[in-house]
Amino acid sequence: MAKVFNWQIGREMDYPYEGVRPQRQFGMIMDTNKCIACQTCTVACKTTWTPGRGQEYMFWNNVETKPYGYYPLGWDVRILEKLGVQDMSSFPYKGKTLFESAPGGERLLGYLPDDLDYANPNVGEDDSYGNMPQGAYLQMPHMQWMYYLPRICNHCTYAACLAGCPRMAIYKRQEDGIVLLDQTRCRGYRECVKACPYKKVYFNAMTRVSEKCIGCYPAVENDQQTQCTITCIGKIRLQGFISAPDKVREDNPLDYLVFVKKVAKPLYPQFGLEPHVYYIPPVHVPPAYLYQMFGWGVEEAIATYRKATDDPKLLGALLLFGSTPDIIHHYKVEGGHAVGYDEKGAEMVRVPMSEPIHVRAAYDERYQTYRTNIS
Amino acid sequence: MNTRYRIGWITLIVLALSLALAASVGAEEVLQAIRVKDEGPLVNPEAGFWMGAKAVQVTMIPQIITIPMNPNAAIKSLGVKAAHNGQWVAILLEWKDSTKSDRIMLDEFGDQVAVELPVQYKKDAPPSPMMGNPGGRVNIWQWRAAFQHDIEHGEPQVRDLYPNVRVDLYPDQVLRAIDARPYMGALGVDNPISRPTHSPVLDQMAEGWGTMTVQPEQNADGKGVWNDGVWRVAITHPMASMTENQPRLQPGDETLIAFAVWDGGNREVGPRKAWSPWVPFKLAK
Numbered sequence: 001m002a003k004v005f006n007w008q009i010g011r012e013m014d015y016p017y018e019g020v021r022p023q024r025q026f027g028m029i030m031d032t033n034k035c036i037a038c039q040t041c042t043v044a045c046k047t048t049w050t051p052g053r054g055q056e057y058m059f060w061n062n063v064e065t066k067p068y069g070y071y072p073l074g075w076d077v078r079i080l081e082k083l084g085v086q087d088m089s090s091f092p093y094k095g096k097t098l099f100e101s102a103p104g105g106e107r108l109l110g111y112l113p114d115d116l117d118y119a120n121p122n123v124g125e126d127d128s129y130g131n132m133p134q135g136a137y138l139q140m141p142h143m144q145w146m147y148y149l150p151r152i153c154n155h156c157t158y159a160a161c162l163a164g165c166p167r168m169a170i171y172k173r174q175e176d177g178i179v180l181l182d183q184t185r186c187r188g189y190r191e192c193v194k195a196c197p198y199k200k201v202y203f204n205a206m207t208r209v210s211e212k213c214i215g216c217y218p219a220v221e222n223d224q225q226t227q228c229t230i231t232c233i234g235k236i237r238l239q240g241f242i243s244a245p246d247k248v249r250e251d252n253p254l255d256y257l258v259f260v261k262k263v264a265k266p267l268y269p270q271f272g273l274e275p276h277v278y279y280i281p282p283v284h285v286p287p288a289y290l291y292q293m294f295g296w297g298v299e300e301a302i303a304t305y306r307k308a309t310d311d312p313k314l315l316g317a318l319l320l321f322g323s324t325p326d327i328i329h330h331y332k333v334e335g336g337h338a339v340g341y342d343e344k345g346a347e348m349v350r351v352p353m354s355e356p357i358h359v360r361a362a363y364d365e366r367y368q369t370y371r372t373n374i375s
Numbered sequence: 376m377n378t379r380y381r382i383g384w385i386t387l388i389v390l391a392l393s394l395a396l397a398a399s400v401g402a403e404e405v406l407q408a409i410r411v412k413d414e415g416p417l418v419n420p421e422a423g424f425w426m427g428a429k430a431v432q433v434t435m436i437p438q439i440i441t442i443p444m445n446p447n448a449a450i451k452s453l454g455v456k457a458a459h460n461g462q463w464v465a466i467l468l469e470w471k472d473s474t475k476s477d478r479i480m481l482d483e484f485g486d487q488v489a490v491e492l493p494v495q496y497k498k499d500a501p502p503s504p505m506m507g508n509p510g511g512r513v514n515i516w517q518w519r520a521a522f523q524h525d526i527e528h529g530e531p532q533v534r535d536l537y538p539n540v541r542v543d544l545y546p547d548q549v550l551r552a553i554d555a556r557p558y559m560g561a562l563g564v565d566n567p568i569s570r571p572t573h574s575p576v577l578d579q580m581a582e583g584w585g586t587m588t589v590q591p592e593q594n595a596d597g598k599g600v601w602n603d604g605v606w607r608v609a610i611t612h613p614m615a616s617m618t619e620n621q622p623r624l625q626p627g628d629e630t631l632i633a634f635a636v637w638d639g640g641n642r643e644v645g646p647r648k649a650w651s652p653w654v655p656f657k658l659a660k
Contacts, residue, residue, distance in 0.1 A: 052558035105444040183561040189645035203481040207561040207569040
């Protein structure tokens, strides 16, 4: 295996292919604090890409409740259990990645789910952790908690699906880093389904080959954000391009949130895939759980996020979420607005840093009554 | 992979190669294709002429050279017979498999068997029996139990695999066929693994691992019958070469032949299989 550098675990690691970063890397940030699991993203993705025969239970985008929601059933706890207890006490990561834990005769550690594991996409929905005992009260983090985790393919730098395919039918595009599965070359071995720890490659029993999230590449090629991003009613998502850690641009909102302010974290970085969907961790969930799921620095991320109103540049980047269907390449905060620009510097969107407040008189002369809501 | 694993695998590979060598030396036995009078493609595994052909028992070795692998491949031996009628050559393959696996779902794999021949046989420099090598092209005829099922019973529909499924509407019910194509996945791009087939045997070529390619022209045919825990599969192919990617065979020719077999019930697929080294192959005059 080749040695490649994975910045999310802070060290070199084994990977079956040489480490070549694409010219640009597809990236997405999701603010879990704003997600209400309305599944609009899921439906947008489903109607756009997977309404066909054999795709009935195939959700390239899904939203699950954590800790008890999984699609497919137990996807993360099963691979975590197989990986075993790893040392995450310090950074760089001292434990093993999935590639470094490859059993004999395998390219990496993985497992093939059962078909029935996909039968209940809403399992665990809204179930919270633990029961409410006598004398429970509201505190931070919450004593009983749950949160929503929207998921798509992570378009990883070191994609496990790509590594697992013996036919090289999966490839990572140079122009945008999107990971695609060649529908003409796939022979349905299901090695990719087994390999991807996020279980974001699906088998289609009608075509007898596998399929996966395509990062809405026809939209991205036209500088538009993905369907799941632009349809999100909670405006929890921002999709664009994320730089390599040595090429960070502070005026790229993704770079600013991930590398400069470090408020958005990758999903299970310890697996070693360098995934590119980043999550702003839920502020009310015990850090121990979040640490396992989002890695190093979750507490700092939450602390920074909670003070976003004091930090105009951070707040500006957060306000660009869901503000435009166009990919924002540059942004700045000026004149009380967060302004997003396209690649050539043309203004795409202007969002006020605070909504204008109109105060009405407490007493309504016309109806001769007092108002309960005056702003 | 740590050093211990590496040493383990090297030992295994050496062991496998020596086993392969031993098997090939032991397999001095030659597969003889008898000349038969039956005309046309010899697709019937239960045809009477097979009684007259001598069976060669070919030892099957788990594929443990390339990753991924299944060192516990289930099928250890294939009984092989061969025949030709001057126009078509046929191979009859027989092996024990207690489970008939002809359904493909996420966690269900199909039984398969494949026959491999060098496209151009050079006695002093044959291609690798392991799916050929760059410059050493091989022709592979692969029979699939799932295709056999499709031909006999029709391709499974969603309702056949998931009896309780409920779906409002599919794009192909409301769109013109051309507009529904993007929603058909691999079927929409004519992936030969997906598309409806007239033959249970894929006519393919390869030049090494990961290069298996289904040929544009499909000339192989065959039939498989499962009875009492035994698969009997006949694979037949025209002897005259129709493209440069197929061997040109004539009565009296000598060449090589190799085999691979997958037990779907043991989740064998792709490189997780059992295979054989080259076996000398002679066609009667």
